[in-house]
Structure formats: C-alpha cells, structure tokens
Amino acid sequence: MNRDERLKRARRWVIKIGSALLTNDGQGLDEAAIGDWVAQMVALRAEGIELILVSSGAVAAGMRRLGWRQRPETVNELQAAASVGQAALVQVYEEHFQRGGIHTGQILLTHEDLRDRSRYLNARGTLRTLVELGVVPVVNENDTVATEEIRFGDNDTLAALVSNLVEADLLVILTDQAGLYDADPRANPEARLLPEVAAGDPALEAMAGGAGTGISRGGMITKVRAAARAARSGAATIVVGGRAPGVLLALRRGEPLGTYFSPRLARLAARKQWLAGQLQVRGRLHLDAGAARVLREAGRSLLPVGVTRVEGMFQRGDVVACIDPEGREVARGLVNYNWEEAQRRRGRSSKDLAAEFGSLDEPELIHRDNLVLSET
Numbered sequence: 001m002n003r004d005e006r007l008k009r010a011r012r013w014v015i016k017i018g019s020a021l022l023t024n025d026g027q028g029l030d031e032a033a034i035g036d037w038v039a040q041m042v043a044l045r046a047e048g049i050e051l052i053l054v055s056s057g058a059v060a061a062g063m064r065r066l067g068w069r070q071r072p073e074t075v076n077e078l079q080a081a082a083s084v085g086q087a088a089l090v091q092v093y094e095e096h097f098q099r100g101g102i103h104t105g106q107i108l109l110t111h112e113d114l115r116d117r118s119r120y121l122n123a124r125g126t127l128r129t130l131v132e133l134g135v136v137p138v139v140n141e142n143d144t145v146a147t148e149e150i151r152f153g154d155n156d157t158l159a160a161l162v163s164n165l166v167e168a169d170l171l172v173i174l175t176d177q178a179g180l181y182d183a184d185p186r187a188n189p190e191a192r193l194l195p196e197v198a199a200g201d202p203a204l205e206a207m208a209g210g211a212g213t214g215i216s217r218g219g220m221i222t223k224v225r226a227a228a229r230a231a232r233s234g235a236a237t238i239v240v241g242g243r244a245p246g247v248l249l250a251l252r253r254g255e256p257l258g259t260y261f262s263p264r265l266a267r268l269a270a271r272k273q274w275l276a277g278q279l280q281v282r283g284r285l286h287l288d289a290g291a292a293r294v295l296r297e298a299g300r301s302l303l304p305v306g307v308t309r310v311e312g313m314f315q316r317g318d319v320v321a322c323i324d325p326e327g328r329e330v331a332r333g334l335v336n337y338n339w340e341e342a343q344r345r346r347g348r349s350s351k352d353l354a355a356e357f358g359s360l361d362e363p364e365l366i367h368r369d370n371l372v373l374s375e376t
C-alpha cells in the first residue's frame with residue numbers, strides 16, 4: 001500500500017506534539033498554536049477519525065508558572081515543574097476541545113506500566129475504551145514519579161508504544177523541522193528533506209541527530225526509532241513540521257508534507273509487540289554462533305546447549321537479551337529459568353538435562369512464542 005492509500009484508509013491516528021513545538025522557546029505553552037491543532041483535530045474527529053494525542057510540554061509549562069527561566073537540574077525540581085505544568089497542559093487542551101464539543105481524558109504512563117503484562121493490558125483496555133467513547137486521550141509520561149530506571153525519557157518512544165497499544169494505523173509526529181533530513185538541518189544548511197523512507201532502515205539512524213533545543217529530549221534519532229517500533233504493529237509514521245498551516249488537515253487531504261515512514265516490517269502478533277516494546281532487560285544470554293543462526297533464520301526456541309555465558313540476576317519470566325558471539329543483540333524473550341538455574345543448564349544438551357532433571361522440566365531456556373528478534 002502506498003502513502004496516499006494508507007492515509008486515505010487510516011482510521012486511528014496517534015498524534016505526538018513535541019516540546020520543541022509546544023513551547024515558546026521553552027517558555028510556557030504556545031496557546032495559539034495549540035488552539036489551531038485542536039481545531040484541526042476536531043475536524044478530523046468529525047470525519048470519523050479516532051485520535052489519541054501524546055503531548056509533551058509539562059516541564060516547560062511548569063517552569064513558566066513557577067517563574068523559572070532555565071530547565072531545572074535536580075530530579076525533584078523537574079518533577080515539581082512537571083506536576084504544575086501537566087495541570088496547565090490538560091487545562092489548555094480540555095478548554096480547546098470543549099469548544100469543539102469533545103471531551104479529553106488524561107493518561108499518564110511510566111515504562112513500568114507497560115513492562116508488566118497485566119498493567120499493559122489494563123492501559124490498553126482503558127485507552128481503547130476512551131477512543132470508542134469518542135474521547136480524545138491526552139497521554140504524557142508520568143514525569144512526577146518516573147525515575148531514571150522507569151522512564152521512557154522522550155515522548156517519541158512513548159508515542160510509538162501507544163501506537164502499538166491501540167493498534168493505530170498512523171503515527172503523526174509534529175516537530176519543529178519539516179521532517180527527517182539527510183543530516184541535522186541546524187548544523188548543515190545543505191541538508192535535504194527525505195520525503196519517503198522505509199521504517200526500520202538502519203541507514204536512517206546515521207542521519208538523525210539529537211535534540212535541537214534545551215527543553216526537548218529525543219531529537220530525530222528517537223523519531224526514527226519510534227517509526228520502526230510503530231511499524232511493528234503495522235502503523236505508518238509521518239514526521240512533519242507542526243507549524244505548517246493546517247498541517248493535519250493537509251496530511252489528511254494527501255498533501256506530500258514531511259517524511260513518510262512506510263511500515264514494511266513484518267507485523268508482529270499482539271503478545272510479541274508487547275515483548276518488542278520492552279525497553280529494559282534484566283539479563284543477557286550469550287549464544288554460540290549456531291544458536292544465534294537458528295534464532296535469526298529458523299525462528300526456533302533457545303535451548304541451553306547454545307548458551308555460553310549467563311549475565312545478570314534475572315528471575316523466571318523476566319525479559320532477557322540474547323547476544324551473538326560478536327556482541328550484537330539477536331533477540332529478546334521471556335526466560336523460563338532464573339539466573340542460577342540458567343547457569344546450571346547452559347551449554348548442556350537436552351538429553352543430558354532430561355536425565356538429570358526429568359522430562360517434565362522445560363527443555364527451552366526461551367520458548368519461540370516468547371521470543372522476538374531484535375532489529376539490526
């Protein structure tokens with residue numbers, strides 16, 4: 001399916017608005033711009049398009065209300081700014097959406113909410129219910145409680161995971177550049193805009209750099225990765241300049257704005273999407289070349305015999321990474337044994353293990369249903 005066709009058919013959109021765009025140079029919210037995007041979203045809703053909004057801007061809005069000129073350094077100050085600013089943010093959205101007769105609902109997530117399978121299913125259920133009720137969920141990271149270990153860090157990653165969660169057709173990332181360029185346009189005036197690329201193409205990461213402003217987090221690299229993640233559940237992504245007049249409606253009309261990331265990656269089953277969305281691992285299993293090959297090429301389960309080294313103190317059911325002899329990540333999966341048991345089993349044949357532990361013992365360290373290949 002090409003871009004035009006996909007856009008015509010896209011019924012469920014996730015729209016992400018970045019910090020760089022939402023704030024007047026990091027100083028408070030650009031309310032006029034927000035009003036303009038919301039009016040466009042109201043028009044999209046009237047066409048029957050379901051919307052989920054992922055909005056940054058809490059820290060910047062909080063700084064403004066607290067009278068701070070610089071982004072604070074300490075975690076608690078950042079969290080305080082986010083707490084004050086999040087209230088301001090939802091207030092502005094709610095006010096503008098109300099004018100169009102649409103309710104909003106606030107959803108604040110941490111990575112922990114999506115790591116735990118039952119919390120993940122719960123978040124998914126709530127988001128889907130809100131969408132079915134015609135409410136526009138306004139999602140942000142729960143910055144007031146998120147510590148380094150449990151945070152997404154940037155909202156591009158969060159928007160991609162939300163796209164997986166609601167099985168969106170399209171992820172639109174509004175930012176302060178017209179799209180993805182072949183080099184950072186702030187540093188290279190000659191950089192050219194790429195109108196269409198393949199989501200997950202490793203060459204894109206080399207072109208994309210970090211954040212452009214002091215207040216934003218991810219930069220273009222996290223957008224490129226977000227497009228690859230979103231493609232795992234079949235969503236196309238468009239990264240586009242949010243200041244282009246009527247940008248959302250122009251996209252809907254099929255105007256060729258921004259960079260279109262076509263989702264050419266194989267679509268994963270819902271459970272594997274959840275696995276692929278895990279941002280952190282609890283341990284690493286180092287594989288020999290043969291095991292790395294059968295995982296990559298034959299989609300087999302991981303048997304203890306192919307494991308040369310066990311790293312980390314994980315428990316049964318934790319997510320661990322499988323690493324090839326060159327140190328590259330092959331796959332991630334839910335491990336059947338804790339680290340001590342895995343240690344005891346590594347390098348041994350299934351026959352040998354059955355003789356020692358009995359035939360009721362699970363022969364795989366990771367079953368193929370619980371294993372997802374990493375993007376390399």
Ligand SMILES: Nc1ncnc2c1ncn2[C@@H]1O[C@H](COP(=O)(O)OP(=O)(O)O)[C@@H](O)[C@H]1O
Pocket residue numbers: 017018019020021056174175176177179180181182183184185186207208209210211212213216217218219220221
């Ligand atoms: N190849 C690239 N193409 C476009 N922008 C890039 C590229 N590499 C780095 N950037 C930078 O990424 C910035 C956008 O990301 P970011 O500042 O995180 O915005 P947001 O808050 O919208 O997520 C741009 O301002 C730009 O300076």
Ligand SMILES: N[C@@H](CCC(=O)OP(=O)(O)O)C(=O)O
Pocket residue numbers: 017018019020055056057058059060082140141143153154155156215216217218219
């Ligand atoms: N959650 C933070 C935003 C994080 C952030 O700035 O992300 P991004 O918009 O991707 O650069 C906030 O609301 O301030």
